[in-house]
Amino acid sequence: MPTAFHDRVSTELADIDSQGLTKPERVIASRQGPVIEVGGRKVLNFCANNYLGLAGDDRIVEAARAATARRGAGTASVRFICGTQDIHKELEAQVAAYLGFEDAILFAAAFDANGGLFEPLFGEADAIVSDSLNHASIIDGVRLCKAKRYRFATSDMDDLETQLKAARAAGARDIVIATDGAFSMDGYIAKLKDIRALADRYDALIMVDDCHATGFLGPQGRGSFAHHGVEIDFLTGTFGKALGGAMGGFICATSAVVQLLKQRARPYLFSNALAPAVCGASMEAIRIAQGAEGDALRGQLTANAQRYRAAMTEAGFDLLPGEHPIIPVMLGDAKLAQDLAARMLELGVYVIGFSFPVVPRGAARIRTQMSAAHTFDHIDQTVAAFKQAGKELGVI
Ligand SMILES: Cc1ncc(COP(=O)(O)O)c(C=O)c1O
Known part of the structure; x- marks a missing residue:
């Protein structure tokens, strides 16, 4: 076995980790949805592409x-x-x-x-x-x-x-x-x-x-x-x-x-x-x-995005502007994005820090995504968790 190759792989992995860029896999033991089970706990999920909430339907x-x-x-x-x-x-x-x-x-x-x-x-x-x-x-x-x-x-x-x-x-x-x-x-x-x-x-x-x-x-x-x-x-x-x-x-x-x-x-x-x-x-x-139910789901999705966007802006977070249910919380530093996501999970909300190479260096963020399956209560709980974690980590 050529050890030089394997040494190079290990060095590269260590390098990725030292920059706070490692993307771990967290194991989910439930269907996809607004509430999922992670590590034996039920948590709110705000990072799925489950826009209409149909994934676990x-x-x-x-x-x-x-x-x-x-x-x-x-x-x-x-x-x-x-x-x-x-x-x-x-x-x-x-x-x-x-x-x-x-x-x-x-x-x-x-x-x-x-x-x-x-x-x-x-x-x-x-x-x-x-x-x-x-x-x-x-x-x-x-x-x-x-x-x-x-x-x-x-x-x-x-x-x-x-x-x-x-x-x-x-x-x-x-x-x-x-x-x-x-x-x-x-x-x-x-x-x-x-x-x-x-x-x-x-x-x-x-x-x-x-x-x-x-x-x-x-x-x-x-x-x-x-x-x-x-x-x-x-x-x-x-x-x-x-x-x-x-x-x-x-x-x-x-x-x-x-x-x-x-x-x-x-x-x-x-x-x-x-x-x-x-x-x-x-x-x-x-x-x-494509039917009437779709219209109702789209209406709920829009209302959820508006409620979340307004509350997070009021709390002092730096959001990218827009009308889409992808709502990135901008943090800049990759390690900070990871730490904030980890703290959010402790507080019962599953979100993920995105860093290079998925986004440009220095533009790390937590990409939150709304779903029609979220209730206003889910949104309010998530904003409250962001406020607490954001204050603890000096983001707001
Ligand atoms: C804009 C865009 N195009 C293509 C893809 C790939 O989609 P799929 O998961 O079906 O391969 C994605 C998924 O991340 C995406 O966000």
Whole structure:
């Protein structure tokens, strides 16, 4: 065994730890929800992507169980060999109809959807103009593609225009603007109206990753583009957050684009089909999200976010501004973020400190996230715990 390699791994781990950047796994012994069991104790949970509160919902669990009973644990195959069941076609049709696109293609994760989108559709003659704050999976997907890359400062429309001009001046065949619909670390919603206008001016396509928007932003929770009332060309999303919280990703686009992706997208061609349980759970979540109950859940989510934001601001915490249920409590120092999260857990609230490389160095934070399943009482208890812990650690 080459010991030099193992020594290097140990040194790197120690280095990560000494900077307060270690991300431990805390084990949860319950379903996902507003109250979870950690270390034998019930605690409030304010860091799940469980925006509509459906992750532990009995109807979703039952739909997963029923789908497993009907179609088994899984396909033991990729889609094009013998891994396409009726349930996959139903979910693709349902998600496309819900979000208003011609068709959809499923992936094992949104990470794979972003990894599989660009390379089949764009080549050396094309240009991808990407927001600098885009999710890691978009960055990786762009890296896998031979198109020329341009980056614009996050949400900076002047810079976007500069990059579009540069791409056109360089003679790009097709240009695609790639952006998160809502940025996962900050909760900022992309300026899709302005992006649409620039795309029209420079004849560019638009790709949006709506993992943190599908199900709860815009009319019927159709996402950031619906929130802004604009059309886009490619939408990537996840079933692992608001839409039931299981796992699995998708791309919505025109039928022709989806057909081409089914011939060329590597994470689709070379990875197992989604488990029936995931399909069943996701279809039930979409059914709930697009109806009247979805409206009620979205109303509750907004009310929760407003109540929490107002109380935390009044208490003196530094929050990033916005209207999204991702509400980051800014701390700067990674160790402070970890210490505050640890103290919060002692006080009965589960939150997590985020530090480099998930956020920039010096911009550590506790990313709190609201859920429609939180009650006002949960919110008030959490604010009280933040006030106590914040005072103890000199944050407020
Ligand atoms: C913006 C964004 N895109 C993609 C993903 C990946 O989603 P999935 O968990 O389905 O791979 C995430 C999840 O963290 C995300 O926040």
